[in-house]
Amino acid sequence: MFETYPRILIIEDNPDHAELIIRSLEVTDYDISLYHVSDGEEALDFLFRKNEYKTLTKDDMPNLILLDLKLPKLDGFEVLKTIKNTDSLRHIPVIVLTTSNMDTDIQKAYDLQANSYLVKPINFTLFITLMEEFGSYWLEHNVRPLSDNGKG
Amino acid sequence: MxxxxxxxxxxxxxxxxxxxxxxxxxxxxxxxxxxxxxxxxxxxxxxxxxxxxxxxxxxxxxxxxxxxxxxxxxxxxxxxxxxxxxxxxxxxxxxxxxxxxxxxxxxxxxxxxxxxxxxxxxxxxxxxxxxxxxxVSEQYKNLYYSMEEGIVLHEIIFDGQGTPIDYVIVDVNPSYEKILCIKRADAIGKYAADLYNSPTPPYLDLYSRVVQTGQPTSFDTYYAPMKKYFSISVFKIDDSEFATVFKDVTSVKHMFDQMKHRTSRLKSKLDKLLSAQDSLDFFSISDITNIDELQKIQDIFSQVTNVASVIVDNKGNRITSPSNECQPCYNYTKTPTACHGCPLTRYMLNRNTGTNNEYTSAFEPYFDREEAPIVIAGKEMAKWIIGKCILKHADENLIQKISKKKQITIEEVIAQLTSRNNHHQIPFEKIKEFLWLLAKEISTLGYNNLTLAKELENKKIFEQERDALIHELEEKNKELQQFAYAVSHDLKSPLITVQGYLGLIKRNLNNESIEQFNHDLSRISNAVSKMQMLLDDLLELSRVGSVNHDIESFSLTDVVYEAIELVQGRILERNVTVTVDPSLPEIIGDRVRIMQLFQNLIDNAVKFIGDTERPLIEIGYQEIDNQPCVFVRDNGIGIAVKDQSKIFELFTKLDPDSSGTGIGLTLVKRIVEMHDGTIWYTSEGAGKGSTFYIAFPVENTTNHL
The missing domain is CATH 3.40.50.2300 (Response regulator)
Known part of the structure; x- marks a missing residue:
């Protein structure tokens, strides 16, 4: 087994939040690649390398996805469902990161096989902490499958 | 020359x-x-x-x-x-x-x-x-030629004794030709009876009376040969001449008749509905009691008492099959079991039937019958009839007749009559009493059932109402949940932004560039104004329905122009042409809210007008399914079919880059609902323009066209 380069796809429609996530992750010491898309359709285009993401290669595919639920065009649940129903994508851990802390949303996300569910904290320090812990857990301790032979 | x-x-x-x-x-x-x-x-x-x-x-x-x-x-x-x-x-x-x-x-x-x-x-x-x-003066001539009514000049023909016997058409005006489809040249000089296909000169008596008395008159009449209704005025010209002015009122008359007919039909329907007595007519005995049960009771009763019985409904039709039909008189009749062949059954069902039938009448003295009504809620629903052969005075003639008919000896007849009588210990009078008791019991049972049925009906209505209410509550609840969710999400988002950037600024206070600082600050400021906007719009939304203005009648055209005025800036900026149909109706409602409604719709249309060459917004009026509808139509970017159902939901912004909070259309919908109206949206898809239709209740709309 060899270490794969961490690549995170951030699916977030709020540009402020996207920037906050990116900047929080940048200040952590992880050597990572970050991609950002701002709606559900764009996310699937990215993952299926369609339209404006035609030129992406397998190496650009993320090995971690941060997913907001309330998205324009195609909502986060639909994106999650598609990822988990697609053989070549199913192995990618999807971490839901949303403002919603409603029971029904949490339940639905796990039913659709989300790997983790995080609620965006209002306090920034907590946000940084969350991102640091997130990085430490998912990028350091968590053993990821090889994205290249993901499905096996 | x-x-x-x-x-x-x-x-x-x-x-x-x-x-x-x-x-x-x-x-x-x-x-x-x-x-x-x-x-x-x-x-x-x-x-x-x-x-x-x-x-x-x-x-x-x-x-x-x-x-x-x-x-x-x-x-x-x-x-x-x-x-x-x-x-x-x-x-x-x-x-x-x-x-x-x-x-x-x-x-x-x-x-x-x-x-x-x-x-x-x-x-x-x-x-x-x-x-x-x-x-004749020119003025009168014009009147004569141009008036809508038909005018006819006539001359009466008298016989040698001076009695009017006929009249002749002297002249007619153009309207006459038009109304009756008779040419002037064909009318002049003709006998009235000839011209109008009538065996006698029409209304001759009346016309000659006018000529004799000089008293003008008018009347409405149906003229059968032409199948038309006329309203006719008659006046005298001189001793033998008179004129009539008439109008064809056939179509008016028909309309009136139809209305009268319809009204009377409605009235009778209404009367029927209002009369409680009639409602029982909808029930028959079989609705109230179980006929199978009734049959069982009847069979047992007949077996025990050894009488024949049958139950008929209020129209005299049998509703049970007769029990013990032939047994009580088996010795005499030996008829087939089919009841119509049995004289006893015939006798039971109707005393009079078969009196001409020698066969039946021969037995009549030996039959007795009784009927007990089954009365439910004061109405006779059925009759229980019993019949029996009993021995009255053994009339010698009859005994002889029977013996002849049956070809048995007189002794045998007497023996049979006697022996039969001995078999029955219960006197018929007692059986009759028993029957009445039983019928009363069944009546009570039936009444209870009827009450129960009515209660069940009421309960059903109640349940339906309850279900509808529950459904409505569930819908409202769903709406509320969605509202809470949307509010929490959309209000939290800018808060997260503010806190996040504040945190960033704080952390980087010492080593941050001024550009980065300004950037972060502007993010914060934007989020705060976004928050402000959201709160304002939410407040406005919550006010619809709770803060009401006076309900008044006003011209929608005026209100639409005022609404346009409010978004004039944006309209000019995008160079949009806005047209307003001058025939918009008068509306009864909350004027301020209705203006807000149109302001939002027009604003929305301008916002999503796209880059069409000739941007156009039309506000017009149209009747759809007899309902007055106002529409706001644009040739802008339209909405993809899959997203159309979501547009009225709170905070739904199909275009994330657009300004605004996503509350506008929710507000619009709420205002329409507050006025008991409906709003719907049609678009053939993205890029094909949009139309919002608003239907107001007919009773709150008057179209002055």
């Missing part, structure tokens, strides 16, 4: 009449030459030496000779005159080739020039008329 001479040949032996006609023609036509002939031979001479434009001929002229002469006249149209009292031959001249016939009365003779003129005009022959031919 270019007009041709008018040449008339007048064939009439009566000098006086000739004079009247001659005067009439001379005063009507400017240049008129009249040759008068007193006999057929005179006329022939004239015809040999001259040509004529028209010939007026007294058809009574020497009988057959006149008619025969008429046949030879081919060169000029002939108007035949017939004697007023010789109606029989009215059709003869026209059969012989005359253009038309007229009845020769004084008024008609004076009309002859006009008639001749019209006949010739139809053949495109025009002659110069004398301008002084009338003493």
């Amino acid at each position: 270019d007009e041709p001479l008018f040449n008339l040949l007048l064939v009439d032996p009566n000098d006086n009449d000739c004079k009247i006609i001659r005067n009439a023609f001379n005063s009507y036509f400017d240049r008129c030459v009249i040759s008068a002939a007193h006999s057929v031979s005179d006329a022939r001479d004239c015809l040999n030496s001259n040509t004529y434009n028209i010939i007026i001929l007294n058809a009574a002229l020497s009988g057959d000779d006149g008619t025969a002469f008429l046949r030879t006249l081919k060169k000029a149209p002939v108007i035949a005159m017939i004697d007023p009292l010789n109606k029989k031959h009215a059709a003869d001249p026209t059969n012989a080739g005359a253009v038309t016939y007229v009845v020769k009365t004084k008024a008609v003779m004076r009309k002859l020039p006009e008639l001749a003129d019209q006949i010739l005009a139809e053949n495109n022959l025009n002659y110069k008329k004398n301008c002084l031919n009338t003493n």
